[in-house]
Amino acid sequence: xxxxxxxxxxxxxxxxxxxxxxxxxxxxxxxxxxxxxxxxxxxxxxxxxxxxxxxxxxxxxxxxxxxxxxxxxxxxxxxxxxxxxxxxxxxxxxxxxxxxxxxxxxxxxxxxxxxxxxxxxxxxxxxxxxxxxxxxxxxxxxxxxxxxxxxxxxxxxxxxxxxxxxxxxxxxxxxxxxxxxxxxxxxxxxxxxxxxxxxxxxxxxxxxxxxxxxxxxxxxxxxxxxxxxxxxxxxxxxxxxxxxxxxxxxxxxxxxxxxxxxxxxxxxxxxxxxxxxxxxxxxxxxxxxxxxxxxxxxxxxxxxxxxxxxxxxxxxxxxxxxxxxxxxxxxxxxxxxxxxxxxxxxxxxxxxxxxxxxxxxxxxxxxxxxxxxxxxxxxxxxxxxxxxxxxxxxxxxxxxxxxxxxxxxxxxxxxxxxxxxxxxxxxxxxxxxxxxxxxxxxxxxxxxxxxxxxxxxxxxxxxxxxxxxxxxxxxxxxxxxxxxxx
Amino acid sequence: xxxxxxxxxxxxxxxxxxxxxxxxxxxxxxxxxxxxxxxxxxxxxxxxxxxxxxxxxxxxxxxxxxxxxxxxxxxxxxxxxxxxxxxxxxxxxxxxxxxxxxxxxxxxxxxxxxxxxxxxxxxxxxxxxxxxxxxxxxxxxxxxxxxxxxxxxxxxxxxxxxxxxxxxxxxxxxxxxxxxxxxxxxxxxxxxxxxxxxxxxxxxxxxxxxxxxxxxxxxxxxxxxxxxxxxxxxxxxxxxxxxxxxxxxxxxxxxxxxxxxxxxxxxxxxxxxxxxxxxxxxxxxxxxxxxxxxxxxxxxxxxxxxxxxxxxxxxxxxxxxxxxxxxxxxxxxxxxxxxxxxxxxxxxxxxxxxxxxxxxxxxxxxxxxxxxxxxxxxxxxxxxxxxxxxxxxxxxxxxxxxxxxxxxxxxxxxxxxxxxxxxxxxxxxxxxxxxxxxxxxxxxxxxxxxxxxxxxxxxxxxxxxxxxxxxxxxxxxxxxxxxxxx
Numbered sequence: 001x002x003x004x005x006x007x008x009x010x011x012x013x014x015x016x017x018x019x020x021x022x023x024x025x026x027x028x029x030x031x032x033x034x035x036x037x038x039x040x041x042x043x044x045x046x047x048x049x050x051x052x053x054x055x056x057x058x059x060x061x062x063x064x065x066x067x068x069x070x071x072x073x074x075x076x077x078x079x080x081x082x083x084x085x086x087x088x089x090x091x092x093x094x095x096x097x098x099x100x101x102x103x104x105x106x107x108x109x110x111x112x113x114x115x116x117x118x119x120x121x122x123x124x125x126x127x128x129x130x131x132x133x134x135x136x137x138x139x140x141x142x143x144x145x146x147x148x149x150x151x152x153x154x155x156x157x158x159x160x161x162x163x164x165x166x167x168x169x170x171x172x173x174x175x176x177x178x179x180x181x182x183x184x185x186x187x188x189x190x191x192x193x194x195x196x197x198x199x200x201x202x203x204x205x206x207x208x209x210x211x212x213x214x215x216x217x218x219x220x221x222x223x224x225x226x227x228x229x230x231x232x233x234x235x236x237x238x239x240x241x242x243x244x245x246x247x248x249x250x251x252x253x254x255x256x257x258x259x260x261x262x263x264x265x266x267x268x269x270x271x272x273x274x275x276x277x278x279x280x281x282x283x284x285x286x287x288x289x290x291x292x293x294x295x296x297x298x299x300x301x302x303x304x305x306x307x308x309x310x311x312x313x314x315x316x317x318x319x320x321x322x323x324x325x326x327x328x329x330x331x332x333x334x335x336x337x338x339x340x341x342x343x344x345x346x347x348x349x350x351x352x353x354x355x356x357x358x359x360x361x362x363x364x365x366x367x368x369x370x371x372x373x374x375x376x377x378x379x380x381x382x383x384x385x386x387x388x389x390x391x392x393x394x395x396x397x398x399x400x401x402x403x404x405x406x407x408x409x410x411x412x413x414x415x416x417x418x419x420x421x422x423x424x425x426x427x428x429x430x431x432x433x434x435x436x437x438x439x440x441x442x443x444x445x446x447x448x449x450x451x452x453x454x455x456x457x458x459x460x461x462x463x464x465x466x467x468x469x470x471x472x473x474x475x476x477x478x479x480x481x482x483x484x485x486x
Numbered sequence: 487x488x489x490x491x492x493x494x495x496x497x498x499x500x501x502x503x504x505x506x507x508x509x510x511x512x513x514x515x516x517x518x519x520x521x522x523x524x525x526x527x528x529x530x531x532x533x534x535x536x537x538x539x540x541x542x543x544x545x546x547x548x549x550x551x552x553x554x555x556x557x558x559x560x561x562x563x564x565x566x567x568x569x570x571x572x573x574x575x576x577x578x579x580x581x582x583x584x585x586x587x588x589x590x591x592x593x594x595x596x597x598x599x600x601x602x603x604x605x606x607x608x609x610x611x612x613x614x615x616x617x618x619x620x621x622x623x624x625x626x627x628x629x630x631x632x633x634x635x636x637x638x639x640x641x642x643x644x645x646x647x648x649x650x651x652x653x654x655x656x657x658x659x660x661x662x663x664x665x666x667x668x669x670x671x672x673x674x675x676x677x678x679x680x681x682x683x684x685x686x687x688x689x690x691x692x693x694x695x696x697x698x699x700x701x702x703x704x705x706x707x708x709x710x711x712x713x714x715x716x717x718x719x720x721x722x723x724x725x726x727x728x729x730x731x732x733x734x735x736x737x738x739x740x741x742x743x744x745x746x747x748x749x750x751x752x753x754x755x756x757x758x759x760x761x762x763x764x765x766x767x768x769x770x771x772x773x774x775x776x777x778x779x780x781x782x783x784x785x786x787x788x789x790x791x792x793x794x795x796x797x798x799x800x801x802x803x804x805x806x807x808x809x810x811x812x813x814x815x816x817x818x819x820x821x822x823x824x825x826x827x828x829x830x831x832x833x834x835x836x837x838x839x840x841x842x843x844x845x846x847x848x849x850x851x852x853x854x855x856x857x858x859x860x861x862x863x864x865x866x867x868x869x870x871x872x873x874x875x876x877x878x879x880x881x882x883x884x885x886x887x888x889x890x891x892x893x894x895x896x897x898x899x900x901x902x903x904x905x906x907x908x909x910x911x912x913x914x915x916x917x918x919x920x921x922x923x924x925x926x927x928x929x930x931x932x933x934x935x936x937x938x939x940x941x942x943x944x945x946x947x948x949x950x951x952x953x954x955x956x957x958x959x960x961x962x963x964x965x966x967x968x969x970x971x972x
Contacts (some may be wrong), residue, residue: 011738012769012771012797012798012799013642013771013797013798013799013802014799015801015802015805017644018641018642018644018802018805019640019641019642019643019644020644022641022805022809023622023800023806024808025808027808027812029811030808031597038597052595054590054595054614055593056590056591056593056594057590057595058592060593062591062593064561066751067560068561069555069559070560070561071558071560071561071564072555072894074553074556074560074819075550075553075554077550077559078557078569078572081572082568082571083568083570083725084563085568085569086564086568104542104543104786104787105548105787106548106787107541107542107548107783107785107786107787108540108541108542108543108786108787109538109540109543109779109787110787113523141787143629143813144814146812146813146814147813150812150813152504152807154508155505155508155664156499156504156505158503158504158505158506165793173812176812177812180640180809180812187873201686236830245969251499283498283500285499293595297593298593298673299597300593300814301590301591301592301593301594301595301596301815302592302593302818302819303629303815303816303817303818310685311498312498312499313500313501316499316500316501316504317502317956319501319504319505319508319509322511322513322516323508323511323666324507325513325516326511326513326634326636326659326662326663326666326875327632327633327636328630328631328786328789329631329787329789330789331629331787331788331789331817331819332788332789332819333558333592333817333818333819333822337923338740346768351559388969415809418792478571
């Protein structure tokens with residue numbers, strides 16, 4: 001009951017009062033099904049979280065070298081006492097070198113763009129990786145890649161009708177950020193039948209459709225290796241995208257956080273920066289993103305990453321640094337972890353052997369699990385998947401029978417989208433409730449009308465993956481059966 | 487020269503193409519004068535950075551307990567070897583307890599709202615501090631307080647004309663965020679003659695002016711203890727603000743990051759939450775912010791903090807958590823530092839003595855420096871300051887003669903603002919160039935027309951503060967003299 005008052009009181013803030021763009025934004029990876037999983041877990045159910053690329057939550061071990069350096073930097077007094085003996089000599093050398101180059105330590109705000117020597121180390125890393133020059137002054141250290149991506153959306157969204165080309169399926173960071181910032185989206189479909197490549201006619205089709213709908217396209221986002229697709233783009237595909245972007249005056253957002261996660265035989269990660277350099281392309285603005293959360297570090301909690309820009313005027317880049325400055329700077333543990341990622345132990349260093357062994361174990365394990373999962377799911381009737389070549393995900397297609405009298409082809413596109421979203425959501429919810437496996441419905445990433453998918457990671461321990469496939473099979477068969485009977 | 491091309495090429499992104507709101511946003515604390523200071527430093531000049539509350543960059547030591555626990559959590563293997571002897575027993579116990587309550591460790595994404603046991607610890611802290619109940623489910627862990635403040639601006643800004651009442655002078659996070667999100671601002675002046683308190687007629691005046699200008703006010707921001715003013719608000723002033731907010735249907739943003747930094751005799755920090763509880767106020771939405779960057783920890787680089795909300799419907803708070811989820815979660819080192827801030831060693835713990843000693847030294851030092859700086863500056867002719875009662879800043883008023891024939895009173899308000907901003911900027915630039923002291927011009931925070939100020943921290947080591955005052959005096963006298971001669 002409302003108390004009497006002498007004042008005219010406006011109602012307390014209601015949901016309908018708050019930012020309508022935020023209300024619209026939807027981030028499937030942490031959506032309703034994950035909330036339900038947390039509820040079930042609190043009730044004592046064992047949940048296998050395959051909804052998010054969070055390796056250390058699924059028992060992947062951090063790299064010893066990274067954590068040893070971080071520990072010394074948090075508490076440098078360790079180096080001056082007998083506890084120093086617990087650390088390899090190169091770890092102590094490395095920690096001392098960091099303190100010399102960054103004497104303010106872990107507890108001080110850094111420059112807004114990040115600690116200068118780390119920006120140089122990132123430039124060196126790109127030079128070594130790609131054999132091309134890189135400029136430390138065009139590098140910005142961020143709290144994970146997501147914050148870098150959001151910063152670029154903030155930078156480039158200037159007018160109401162500014163829009164972004166995003167892949168379908170996509171990582172929902174993109175759709176959510178576009179909704180949040182009031183920009184427009186232009187969906188282009190990845191080619192499931194062709195290892196999820198981008199194809200040029202589809203890019204042209206979607207762009208034309210976006211423009212005819214009044215959208216002013218400013219950039220195209222590409223995720224390589226792909227999330228949720230697990231695809232690794234070939235060089236010629238990247239060249240095609242660069243030429244497409246140039247033809248239409250678009251900037252490129254290259255989400256390259258899975259660059260270390262390439263498993264397919266004969267495949268390699270090729271960066272947009274490298275192809276641009278090889279093509280002598282000097283006009284298409286490129287923003288590329290990397291992170292400590294993926295690869296073989298899996299240091300999601302440290303929130304570290306960087307953005308490298310090319311073909312961008314300095315005064316425009318300065319606006320990105322100013323944006324960062326309003327929140328001061330990225331966290332120092334994340335910045336240091338980024339540094340250790342781009343400048344790992346070298347041959348001859350005391351830590352080198354263990355580092356390589358741990359790295360190899362993580363990547364070898366992921367490669368094996370991608371295979372086991374992919375082959376296992378492909379053997380289930382009514383399920384199919386491109387066996388992941390990279391990243392940490394499989395985007396699995398599954399078929400469900402329709403109820404008698406239901407004809408999706410007769411629905412409006414919006415009706416159909418809702419009908420199909422309801423179907424994949426219900427499927428994933430039942431899968432969770434019946435098996436404890438938490439995956440994300442395909443509608444959260446987007447999918448071709450007429451298809452249903454879910455995204456699963458292949459991060460659980462290897463010994464659990466076979467059992468997981470078995471459970472999925474049993475569930476799918478019984479779910480389809482029930483649908484047929486109903 | 488432009489290369490020939492078969493394509494019609496849109497120009498590369500130019501500054502004029504990018505987000506006009508970002509272009510407009512200005513963050514004085516890291517603005518032009520700080521850039522100039524960095525240039526001078528690179529040329530070998532010794533710079534005393536008084537522009538930003540970054541204690542560990544000015545030789546304040548981190549608390550041993552905090553860093554010991556962080557080191558063990560980054561590299562838990564330390565606890566199982568002989569190096570464990572380097573740590574007090576309660577530090578090891580604490581680290582083990584954290585790992586039990588958060589078994590995923592530092593490298594995993596946490597829940598979007600933060601690690602659950604830390605949210606409970608924050609609620610317990612508020613209960614102990616204020617003697618009032620607090621709900622862990624209304625607490626959100628953030629990457630420093632700035633990110634929390636920005637999240638609330640994102641939440642509450644729904645329409646073009648939504649506006650925020652902000653103090654003048656203010657911390658430029660507020661003005662910059664308002665510009666960035668395209669909201670409107672309503673400036674209310676703090677009462678310099680009355681220890682920078684808020685006064686009710688001025689609040690009413692500014693609100694009426696804002697409304698008559700078409701602004702729809704949604705919230706009022708209050709910084710207590712004050713930045714840049716160094717003032718500590720008395721309880722009755724807080725009660726007045728709550729009643730004012732209720733009368734006008736406003737939410738309150740209470741920036742309480744300096745709550746441990748209270749130095750004035752007989753003064754104490756009083757939280758908005760406590761006064762609201764005492765008044766039985768159940769309708770005014772309150773967002774209060776705290777941080778590990780200030781107080782006596784000074785852990786700016788760790789980027790840790792929290793937001794507590796009151797009188798906010800759960801579905802509205804859920805939107806804040808969703809917003810956080812789009813960037814995944816706050817960094818783990820910052821979350822753990824927040825935990826250690828709200829749950830420090832207790833009497834009987836092995837670390838208690840050292841913790842209290844280090845805490846006392848930092849706070850005692852700040853109190854002494856506030857006095858030395860305040861008294862020293864007040865003794866300079868043409869300079870005056872309210873001796874800081876709290877926070878880490880003095881907002882120093884200074885007078886300059888006008889050139890013959892210049893009459894600011896005859897200018898339009900906009901001309902006058904520009905004239906005065908040019909004057910305090912030039913003054914601070916010359917101060918920097920002649921003494922190496924880097925302070926921020928008052929126009930970056932806002933000031934009453936007809937007055938000039940600069941903000942300085944009192945963070946340099948005590949032995950440097952007296953010399954700093956001496957240098958400022960010499961500079962001021964000579965600057966005024968030159969102005970008189972010109």
